[in-house]
Amino acid sequence: MRPPTLTDVLRARRILAPLLAPTPLRSYPTLDPGPAASLVLKLENTQPTGAFKVRGGLTLLAGLSDVERARGVVGYSTGNHAQSLAHAAAVFGAPCVIVMPEHPNPGKAKAVRAWGAELVEYGATFDEARPHAEKIAAGRGMRLVSAANEPALLAGVATAYLELFEQAPDTDTVIVPVGGGSGAAAACLVAAAVAPGCRVVAVQSRESPAACESWRAGELVERPNRTRAEGLATGSGFDLTQRVMREGLHDFVLVSDEAITSAQAELLVDAHVLTEGAGAAALAALRTYPERFEGRRVAVMCTGGNASPGELRAALQAG
Numbered sequence: 186m187r188p189p190t191l192t193d194v195l196r197a198r199r200i201l202a203p204l205l206a207p208t209p210l211r212s213y214p215t216l217d218p219g220p221a222a223s224l225v226l227k228l229e230n231t232q233p234t235g236a237f238k239v240r241g242g243l244t245l246l247a248g249l250s251d252v253e254r255a256r257g258v259v260g261y262s263t264g265n266h267a268q269s270l271a272h273a274a275a276v277f278g279a280p281c282v283i284v285m286p287e288h289p290n291p292g293k294a295k296a297v298r299a300w301g302a303e304l305v306e307y308g309a310t311f312d313e314a315r316p317h318a319e320k321i322a323a324g325r326g327m328r329l330v331s332a333a334n335e336p337a338l339l340a341g342v343a344t345a346y347l348e349l350f351e352q353a354p355d356t357d358t359v360i361v362p363v364g365g366g367s368g369a370a371a372a373c374l375v376a377a378a379v380a381p382g383c384r385v386v387a388v389q390s391r392e393s394p395a396a397c398e399s400w401r402a403g404e405l406v407e408r409p410n411r412t413r414a415e416g417l418a419t420g421s422g423f424d425l426t427q428r429v430m431r432e433g434l435h436d437f438v439l440v441s442d443e444a445i446t447s448a449q450a451e452l453l454v455d456a457h458v459l460t461e462g463a464g465a466a467a468l469a470a471l472r473t474y475p476e477r478f479e480g481r482r483v484a485v486m487c488t489g490g491n492a493s494p495g496e497l498r499a500a501l502q503a504g
């Protein structure tokens with residue numbers, strides 16, 4: 186499996202142009218840049234599904250043959266990949282089955298059903314939902330869509346970084362939250378092509394460090410998966426995205442779930458930007474390791490805004 190090329194990313198941009206508006210890149214005088222020279226937020230939480238993953242799902246569905254599309258797609262996800270596939274399947278008229286771990290974020294489950302997908306709740310974690318999704322796909326002859334080992338998802342997600350470097354060409358550091366690694370891998374590919382001086386820094390929760398430790402070890406490792414931040418909750422590294430990150434990533438840091446919650450509160454109160462935990466993790470990295478960003482022109486990826494009411498209450502209490 187090969188990572189997408191810049192040509193693939195430009196093709197994805199043409200596919201997405203009539204379907205998605207570019208997301209805003211904003212700076213807020215009320216948001217402290219710390220020792221960074223400047224701080225901008227890329228607001229992927231404003232996407233129609235509330236997260237950047239919409240770019241990947243639409244690109245993947247657009248690239249399927251008519252026969253594959255008629256058979257449909259199966260995904261497994263804690264929420265935003267699910268919404269992305271359900272939304273893309275609705276746009277392209279394809280059947281869609283989503284396997285979510287039991288007791289999913291109710292807002293995300295509701296959105297998956299609202300986009301017309303069939304929702305199956307199975308297993309305690311993402312890693313238990315996966316084999317069940319494989320079984321359904323094999324049994325029904327549907328296309329299983331991995332959360333990260335999919336070049337088309339990477340190509341679609343990479344369009345966010347083309348936008349970013351057009352909106353703020355002087356960005357010299359971009360911080361990207363990681364679960365499966367499609368966002369950070371996409372950032373590495375695009376930065377290498379159009380902004381070679383820009384550092385890509387990945388961040389994951391200390392409670393689910395599999396992607397970070399896979400990157401540090403140079404091989405795929407499994408780790409406990411206990412973070413509250415759904416988008417960051419994976420228990421193992423993914424081959425395709427890890428290979429790209431091995432080449433292109435400048436640094437990979439871990440933050441606590443508490444730091445993520447504080448960053449969510451800060452974004453809500455100081456910038457009136459609503460993020461879910463994963464969507465605030467990049468700011469948490471800047472707050473946890475300020476010295477690493479001294480003098481840098483930093484872009485923080487606010488990857489998603491699908492926070493549950495309980496999560497928002499907790500964030501406001503912490504703030």
Ligand SMILES: *Cc1c(COP(=O)(O)O)cnc(C)c1O
Pocket residue numbers: 236238265266332333362363364365366367368369416417461463464488489490
């Ligand atoms: C999925 C997700 C991430 C992590 O993205 P990967 O491409 O899986 O690494 C980060 N933030 C949000 C909101 C997500 O939904």
